[in-house]
Structure formats: C-alpha cells, structure tokens
Amino acid sequence: MSVRMRKKKNIGPRLEACSPLMVENPAELKGKWREFLKCDKLMLEIGCGKGKFTLGTALQNPDRGLIALERVSEAIVMAAEKAMAEGVTNVRYVIGDAANLAEFFAPGELDRIYINFCDPWVKKKHAKRRLVYRDFLKTYAGLLTEDGEIFFKTDNRLLFDFALEEIAVSDFIAENICYDLAASGMPNITTEYEEKFMALGTPINRVEMKKKKI
Numbered sequence: 699m700s701v702r703m704r705k706k707k708n709i710g711p712r713l714e715a716c717s718p719l720m721v722e723n724p725a726e727l728k729g730k731w732r733e734f735l736k737c738d739k740l741m742l743e744i745g746c747g748k749g750k751f752t753l754g755t756a757l758q759n760p761d762r763g764l765i766a767l768e769r770v771s772e773a774i775v776m777a778a779e780k781a782m783a784e785g786v787t788n789v790r791y792v793i794g795d796a797a798n799l800a801e802f803f804a805p806g807e808l809d810r811i812y813i814n815f816c817d818p819w820v821k822k823k824h825a826k827r828r829l830v831y832r833d834f835l836k837t838y839a840g841l842l843t844e845d846g847e848i849f850f851k852t853d854n855r856l857l858f859d860f861a862l863e864e865i866a867v868s869d870f871i872a873e874n875i876c877y878d879l880a881a882s883g884m885p886n887i888t889t890e891y892e893e894k895f896m897a898l899g900t901p902i903n904r905v906e907m908k909k910k911k912i
C-alpha cells in the first residue's frame with residue numbers, strides 16, 4: 699500500500715475525532731449559521747488548507763463565528779485538528795466546494811469572506827475557475843451583508859492584477875491595495891502558503907473588497 703493510500707485510510711477516524719467542529723450538512727444550516735454559532739458577525743474562509751490562518755483568526759475574534767471551507771479532506775482534517783487542540787468553539791469546518799456556496803449560505807448571511815492564496819489557474823482558458831473571477835464575486839456579493847467585505851491575499855502578481863480587473867466590473871470597490879504586505883506593517887495573520895513565500899522573499903499582495911452602496 700502506498701503512503702498516500704495509508705494516509706487516506708486514516709482520514710475517516712481523524713475526521714470523526716474532530717466531529718464537534720465539522721459540519722457534514724452545511725445546507726441544513728443555511729440562514730441559521732449565526733444562531734448556530736451564537737454570534738452577530740459571521741465570517742467565511744474559502745480554501746482554508748491546513749488551517750493556520752483559520753485558527754489564528756478564530757482566536758483573535760472570539761465573538762465572531764468563522765466557517766472554514768475546503769474541498770480537500772486531507773487538508774481540512776489537519777485544520778480541524780489544530781482547532782480541536784486549542785479548544786476553540788467559534789469555528790466550524792466544511793468539506794465542500796466554493797462553487798456550491800449558495801447552497802450553504804442565505805443571501806446577506808455573511809459579513810466577511812477571506813480568500814488566501816487561492817489556486818491561480820494560470821492558463822487563460824481556466825480563468826473562470828479562479829476564485830476571484832467575476833461570477834464568483836457576484837455570488838459572494840449576494841451572500842454578503844450590505845456592509846460585507848472580502849479580504850484577498852496572494853503571492854501571485856498576475857492573479858492579483860486579474861482580481862483588480864474583476865473587482866472593477868463587480869459590485870465591489872477595491873480598498874487598501876497593498877503590493878508588499880510585510881513592508882506595509884499592517885497587522886497580519888499568516889497562512890501556511892504565505893510563510894513559504896515570505897521565506898523566499900516573495901512580496902504578498904492584499905486587497906480589501908467592499909460592497910458598493912446601492
């Protein structure tokens with residue numbers, strides 16, 4: 699048996715051990731997440747990976763609810779294990795795809811969305827898969843409150859420039875655009891990917907997208 703197979707075999711029991719923090723049927727909580735997490739403000743992180751940022755954000759915002767969405771169970775289990783070890787109660791983990799967000803959340807249910815180091819999908823023919831593509835931004839706009847916002851970070855300058863172009867034709871305006879987060883001195887919770895890029899000296903790009911007032 700390959701190492702990969704052995705790892706996969708182990709995922710079930712590990713996820714089971716994290717069950718207090720896992721939400722198996724997110725669609726059942728659509729429109730009820732705030733009540734479920736007993737919070738006034740609800741945040742979503744898309745593509746949480748191994749969950750360093752998720753844990754840091756949950757700990758820093760104990761009065762807010764945080765949902766971490768990730769489509770790869772091998773990654774999300776590591777994220778959930780981190781939160782279990784810390785005993786945090788304001789975060790939940792969902793195995794799922796951003797393409798299905800409208801099944802999980804009601805219109806206006808989210809206050810903030812985090813997208814950190816999403817896959818750049820470098821080929822032009824795959825542009826629609828980028829999580830900052832205009833169709834995704836339209837979905838996010840519908841799920842966010844009137845004052846809702848998206849915080850986006852990436853090491854990939856081409857993806858960042860693409861995001862700024864997509865924001866320009868979306869229901870958001872770009873604020874606090876930053877091309878070198880470390881140099882900016884802004885407070886920052888790093889992700890696993892971010893730490894790798896920072897170690898290589900790669901500048902990190904960041905933008906806040908604020909919903910336009912109608």
Ligand SMILES: C[S@@+](CC[C@H](N)C(=O)[O-])C[C@H]1O[C@@H](n2cnc3c(N)ncnc32)[C@H](O)[C@@H]1O
Pocket residue numbers: 744745746747748767768769770773794795796797814815816817889890891892
């Ligand atoms: C490059 S990794 C970055 C992980 C983490 N955010 C970080 O910065 O360390 C991108 C992550 O997003 C997840 N992902 C990509 N597309 C997704 C989608 N459509 N829905 C949910 N997760 C997705 C991938 O499985 C992967 O874990």
